[in-house]
Amino acid sequence: MELVRTLSEFHALKRELVLLGHGVHSARPVTGLTPTMGALHSGHRTLIERMSRDCDLSIVSLFVNPRQFGAGEDLSRYPRSLDADLKLCASAGADIVFAPSVEEMYPESYATTIHVAGLAERWCGASRPGHFDGVCTVVAKLFLICQPERAYFGEKDFQQLVVIKRMVADLDLGVEIVPCQIIRELSGLALSSRNTYLSPKEKVVAGRLYQGLMKAETAFASGTRGCEALKAAANEVLSYRQPNVVDEPLIEVEYLAVVDPETLMERSQAENGDRMLVAARLGSTRLIDNIALAGAVEA
Numbered sequence: 001m002e003l004v005r006t007l008s009e010f011h012a013l014k015r016e017l018v019l020l021g022h023g024v025h026s027a028r029p030v031t032g033l034t035p036t037m038g039a040l041h042s043g044h045r046t047l048i049e050r051m052s053r054d055c056d057l058s059i060v061s062l063f064v065n066p067r068q069f070g071a072g073e074d075l076s077r078y079p080r081s082l083d084a085d086l087k088l089c090a091s092a093g094a095d096i097v098f099a100p101s102v103e104e105m106y107p108e109s110y111a112t113t114i115h116v117a118g119l120a121e122r123w124c125g126a127s128r129p130g131h132f133d134g135v136c137t138v139v140a141k142l143f144l145i146c147q148p149e150r151a152y153f154g155e156k157d158f159q160q161l162v163v164i165k166r167m168v169a170d171l172d173l174g175v176e177i178v179p180c181q182i183i184r185e186l187s188g189l190a191l192s193s194r195n196t197y198l199s200p201k202e203k204v205v206a207g208r209l210y211q212g213l214m215k216a217e218t219a220f221a222s223g224t225r226g227c228e229a230l231k232a233a234a235n236e237v238l239s240y241r242q243p244n245v246v247d248e249p250l251i252e253v254e255y256l257a258v259v260d261p262e263t264l265m266e267r268s269q270a271e272n273g274d275r276m277l278v279a280a281r282l283g284s285t286r287l288i289d290n291i292a293l294a295g296a297v298e299a
């Protein structure tokens with residue numbers, strides 16, 4: 001596996017690997033990209049392993065993208081763990097790790113932003129104005145630099161996935177977006193680099209996000225379709241307080257909604273395949289999660 005930090009190194013290496021027929025199993029070699037901000041965990045591992053099974057050349061980008069953090073957000077404390085990330089990438093089958101500097105991605109003269117109207121303004125976009133502009137801008141740049149045929153994204157950031165699919169279709173970027181299932185801890189907590197911010201007590205309570213979604217999913221599977229009733233089922237778990245426990249961390253829900261999985265518009269009556277989305281704060285940590293309402297339990 002090769003680590004490259006500049007665009008010129010990256011292009012030279014990619015040309016060399018393709019010319020040498022590195023790992024090429026087909027007449028038209030397939031390049032895969034898993035864009036990340038580093039601080040990799042087992043969720044990222046499954047994306048990279050899947051990419052390296054599917055593709056001839058597997059690229060992981062590690063870049064903490066300042067443009068997707070708002071003022072007062074966690075850019076400066078965002079976890080960074082390059083050595084561990086490189087080990088994980090190598091053992092998961094990556095061929096190239098592209099870890100550019102901020103200056104390499106956004107030179108002083110940089111002036112272009114991509115905005116996906118509507119989709120990027122709802123839900124997380126409402127509470128984090130400009131967040132998805134930053135995400136789309138960096139992902140489009142990474143696509144243009146790496147020229148992948150396929151790109152792998154986790155379903156935990158469901159809105160991000162939908163926004164990126166729209167951008168790819170609108171700009172004819174020709175990249176197949178491969179959504180990958182959420183990987184969870186035993187408590188149900190979805191793996192996230194931001195989980196390292198949680199105290200042990202907060203981590204226990206954080207599992208209730210998924211447990212709440214599951215309660216709504218169970219109600220859906222047994223025939224409930226009214227979204228207020230589905231949200232009430234989830235909220236029962238989210239607002240649960242253990243009797244006689246002092247200092248139990250509190251889940252502060254930012255939004256909880258059932259949405260159409262393509263438009264992200266809120267539903268009043270749920271349909272099969274809709275998503276229930278949740279964003280909440282536990283202390284200073286913001287967490288998101290979601291579940292498909294399909295009447296079937298996620299594996």
Ligand code: PAF
Pocket residue numbers: 035036037063065068135138139157160
């Ligand atoms: O999901 C993430 O880690 C980031 O939003 C992404 C897609 C790597 C863009 O910086």
